[in-house]
Amino acid sequence: MRPVISVSLNGRAYQLEDDAHAALADYLDSASRALAGNPDQAEILADLEQAIADKLERCLNPHKNVVSRGEIEQVIREMGPVDSGAGSGVPHDDVSSDAAAAGGSAAGAGTATARPAGATTSKRLYQISDGALISGVCKGIAVYLDVDVTLVRLLFAIAAVLTGGLAVLAYIVMMFIVPYANTPEELAAARGLPFNARVLVEQAKLKAAQLADAAAHAAMHNHSREARAQWKAEWRKARAEWRQEWRRSRAHWRAYRWAGAPAGSIPPTPPMPPLAHFISGLIWAALGLLAALLALTWLFALFSLVTTGAVFGWMPLHVPLWVAIIGLILVYQAVVWPLRAVRHGMMPRFYGYTYPWHPWHAFWDALVGLLLLAVAVWYFTHHGHDLQQSFDSLQQNLQPAWQQLLLAWHTLVHGAH
Amino acid sequence: MSEDPKLGALRKGFLEFLVLRIISGSTVYAADILKKLATTDFATQEGTLYPLLSRLRREGLLDYQWQESEAGPPRKYYCLTSAGQRQLAEFDAYWARLNQTIDSMGS
Numbered sequence: 001m002r003p004v005i006s007v008s009l010n011g012r013a014y015q016l017e018d019d020a021h022a023a024l025a026d027y028l029d030s031a032s033r034a035l036a037g038n039p040d041q042a043e044i045l046a047d048l049e050q051a052i053a054d055k056l057e058r059c060l061n062p063h064k065n066v067v068s069r070g071e072i073e074q075v076i077r078e079m080g081p082v083d084s085g086a087g088s089g090v091p092h093d094d095v096s097s098d099a100a101a102a103g104g105s106a107a108g109a110g111t112a113t114a115r116p117a118g119a120t121t122s123k124r125l126y127q128i129s130d131g132a133l134i135s136g137v138c139k140g141i142a143v144y145l146d147v148d149v150t151l152v153r154l155l156f157a158i159a160a161v162l163t164g165g166l167a168v169l170a171y172i173v174m175m176f177i178v179p180y181a182n183t184p185e186e187l188a189a190a191r192g193l194p195f196n197a198r199v200l201v202e203q204a205k206l207k208a209a210q211l212a213d214a215a216a217h218a219a220m221h222n223h224s225r226e227a228r229a230q231w232k233a234e235w236r237k238a239r240a241e242w243r244q245e246w247r248r249s250r251a252h253w254r255a256y257r258w259a260g261a262p263a264g265s266i267p268p269t270p271p272m273p274p275l276a277h278f279i280s281g282l283i284w285a286a287l288g289l290l291a292a293l294l295a296l297t298w299l300f301a302l303f304s305l306v307t308t309g310a311v312f313g314w315m316p317l318h319v320p321l322w323v324a325i326i327g328l329i330l331v332y333q334a335v336v337w338p339l340r341a342v343r344h345g346m347m348p349r350f351y352g353y354t355y356p357w358h359p360w361h362a363f364w365d366a367l368v369g370l371l372l373l374a375v376a377v378w379y380f381t382h383h384g385h386d387l388q389q390s391f392d393s394l395q396q397n398l399q400p401a402w403q404q405l406l407l408a409w410h411t412l413v414h415g416a417h
Numbered sequence: 418m419s420e421d422p423k424l425g426a427l428r429k430g431f432l433e434f435l436v437l438r439i440i441s442g443s444t445v446y447a448a449d450i451l452k453k454l455a456t457t458d459f460a461t462q463e464g465t466l467y468p469l470l471s472r473l474r475r476e477g478l479l480d481y482q483w484q485e486s487e488a489g490p491p492r493k494y495y496c497l498t499s500a501g502q503r504q505l506a507e508f509d510a511y512w513a514r515l516n517q518t519i520d521s522m523g524s
Binding site: 010011012031034035038039040043044047048050051054078079080081082083084 | 447448461462463464465467468469470471472474475490492493
């Protein structure tokens with residue numbers, strides 16, 4: 001564990017490890033000393049801080065937000081020692097700093113080319129619940145590999161048949177260990193895209209640039225205190241608008257990547273009063289919790305069915321195991337479907353954009369679901385007996401652990417009442 | 418890079434001239450200037466460039482405008498003032514004379 005120190009570099013916050021902070025403080029101190037007596041000292045220091053901040057951006061990404069000593073030293077090497085600059089430009093002042101500048105030239109040249117590479121994020125595997133058939137493992141893999149989700153599902157189904165159910169076990173394991181992508185940052189990371197994708201930045205930039213340009217121009221030609229205050233206020237307003245624009249375009253971009261629809265075709269939704277926003281947020285969260293509970297219950301039911309031949313000791317009809325499993329899947333889908341529909345319906349209210357839940361997608365998903373079901377039925381009718389045997393042996397092996405789990409579950413359920 | 422300190426001193430004097438030339442081409446911000454210089458003998462670092470730019474602005478040779486950048490705070494975009502353009506023309510003329518002089522000497 002290392003202590004971390006937060007610093008503000010020209011208005012942006014950065015987190016530095018303690019020795020990195022010391023190195024940066026040293027550098028800025030020496031810069032400040034070198035510029036002592038320079039009438040533009042404060043301004044040059046702000047510019048230097050800005051340049052350091054720009055260089056730091058390239059060592060940071062959504063998964064790494066602390067700057068180490070090595071990184072800060074590299075940045076300082078690239079910055080070079082600060083020249084007093086107060087002289088008349090006649091080459092009498094320190095030659096040493098110039099030699100250092102020449103020595104650092106290789107590093108300096110590297111900076112310019114290294115920056116774009118530093119802006120990309122690494123790809124990560126996530127589960128993606130939107131547009132998922134069961135849990136979102138296939139969807140996550142499809143997004144990771146940048147292929148159609150149907151292809152992954154079919155491959156999974158074929159693998160399940162070929163490996164005699166092992167792939168299904170793999171799916172269940174992944175369901176538990178692969179994290180869900182919830183935030184826009186995580187969704188971007190699932191695709192290996194930098195979160196601040198250039199497209200939306202350019203779009204938002206253009207608008208703010210016009211405002212800032214006009215304001216800055218006014219401020220430059222009128223140095224009075226009032227003009228500056230006015231410029232500041234205008235700048236703040238422009239920034240707020242720009243941020244809002246950014247958020248909106250980010251949502252657009254996200255929906256766009258999702259559906260492959262042109263971003264412009266998604267109509268913006270009007271803003272919601274804060275109370276309504278809060279309440280719908282609560283409902284949204286409650287529905288999410290309910291969905292999670294249902295999924296968990298379903299999993300327990302499935303496990304119970306497979307290991308004991310009955311759902312929590314309850315079995316109304318005497319049907320083969322495979323029919324019961326399919327029945328359980330159908331019941332789960334039927335229970336969960338209205339919940340999903342409500343959540344999809346709430347999405348524009350909550351996120352501020354319309355989720356392009358096209359009927360065609362639903363149809364396609366249903367088709368694949370049916371296909372999977374058909375494959376499963378075919379498999380169980382042909383190999384049901386073998387599978388029953390392997391399940392039986394599995395049951396014998398897992399019985400003690402399952403009893404424990406069941407006990408824990410019962411105490412949890414009955415303890416709540 | 419190890420080289421004659423005399424050449425280093427010469428280079429330092431010319432840096433100002435080069436910076437004015439780069440800015441005369443188009444409005445640029447500091448990182449553009451560094452990038453342009455990086456591949457030349459005049460490779461410079463922020464620690465040298467920022468104080469130089471500030472002095473040139475104080476001398477009235479250049480001015481800057483704030484422009485929004487793609488991430489974070491706005492940047493300073495530099496341009497030459499009319500005094501800066503006159504100074505650059507003087508430099509250019511002087512450079513041509515100097516070249517002639519150097520060429521005509523020696524051989």
